[in-house]
Amino acid sequence: MKNHVKIFRMKTSMTQEQLARNVGVTRQTIGLIEKGMYNPSLNLCIAIAKQLNKTLDELFWEVDE
Amino acid sequence: MKNHVKIFRMKTSMTQEQLARNVGVTRQTIGLIEKGMYNPSLNLCIAIAKQLNKTLDELFWEVDE
DNA sequence: ACCAAAAGCAATATATATATTACAAATGTT
């Protein structure tokens, strides 16, 4: 796992589409980030973190591959 | 200021060029990130953080604009 | 089991991060 977006998103019972809309990207982008197949931009990471009430470190730092 | 890369890089007395080489990008990219004119990729942010012995949050989280 | 919503996936298009090269400006050292 390359990040914890999926887990924390599910804890808030948000759908990929809701999170995507809230941070201003498409559902596909969120899906690919959760799968670890995208290398998202810092601004998007920050937007996602704020939506999930987490910090960058909690979502993206030292995630055991 | 959009991030703290410049301050922490200078504390290690690394030049932009040295940091750039160590993280595998060009000097220009580092320069523009320090100026806040680029929206770097997460992977690059992580590489920079590791080079500076800092975490993502310390470099990029809640930086007072 | 059925059905609806959610998520996966694939193709093509677009925007932008990053590279490359070159030169100008600034900074530091003597």
Add this chain to the structure above:
DNA sequence: AACATTTGTAATATATATATTGCTTTTGGT
């Protein structure tokens, strides 16, 4: 002040994040 090193900046080229559309598969509720 002169010089070398570092940093700023600008033009063009390339790679890749992200959008768009459409369809398939999975998941969850009844």
